[in-house]
Amino acid sequence: MASSGDRPSVLYACVHNGGRSLAATVLTRHLAGDAVEVRSAGSEPGDSLNPVVVEVLHERGLSTEGEHPSLLTRDGVAAADVVVTMGCGEQCPFVPGTRYLDWELDDPKGQDLDTVRRIVHEVEAHVRGLLDELGVRAA
Known part of the structure; x- marks a missing residue:
C-alpha cells in the first residue's frame, strides 16, 4: 500500500477538480x-469550485x-492506494500497482440544482x- 500507517489513501480525479471529485472528497471525509x-x-483544474456542487454540499x-x-500529478497518483477517476480517463497517469476505479457520473458543470x-x-x-470495500465503517 502506498499510504503511511494503517489508513488507506484515496485520490479522486476528474477534469476540473471542482465538482464530482470535490463532492467525493468532502463526503469521504464526512463519512x-x-x-x-x-x-x-484534476487533469485540467479549474479556477474555482462548482458553486452548485458547493451549494448542495452546504445543504447537507x-x-x-x-x-x-489542484493539478493531478504522477506523484499524487503514486501516493494513493486507490485512484478513482470520474471523467479524466486517459489523462490520468498510470502507476503500476495502484488500484484504479472509474465511476461513470454525469458532469455537474452547467447543471441545475436538482440535477446536481x-x-x-x-x-x-x-x-x-x-x-x-476498504473495510471502513461509514458514519
Whole structure:
C-alpha cells in the first residue's frame, strides 16, 4: 500500500477538480473521518469550485472550506492506494500497482440544482461502496 500507517489513501480525479471529485472528497471525509486519507485533483483544474456542487454540499451541512482545485500529478497518483477517476480517463497517469476505479457520473458543470443533487447522491452511494470495500465503517 502506498499510504503511511494503517489508513488507506484515496485520490479522486476528474477534469476540473471542482465538482464530482470535490463532492467525493468532502463526503469521504464526512463519512470516514480520519480512517481514510483522502485527496482530489484534476487533469485540467479549474479556477474555482462548482458553486452548485458547493451549494448542495452546504445543504447537507458539509463544509467545503479549504478545498480548491489542484493539478493531478504522477506523484499524487503514486501516493494513493486507490485512484478513482470520474471523467479524466486517459489523462490520468498510470502507476503500476495502484488500484484504479472509474465511476461513470454525469458532469455537474452547467447543471441545475436538482440535477446536481442527484449527482451528489450518486457520488455518495459510490463513496459508501468504496468505504465498505476498504473495510471502513461509514458514519
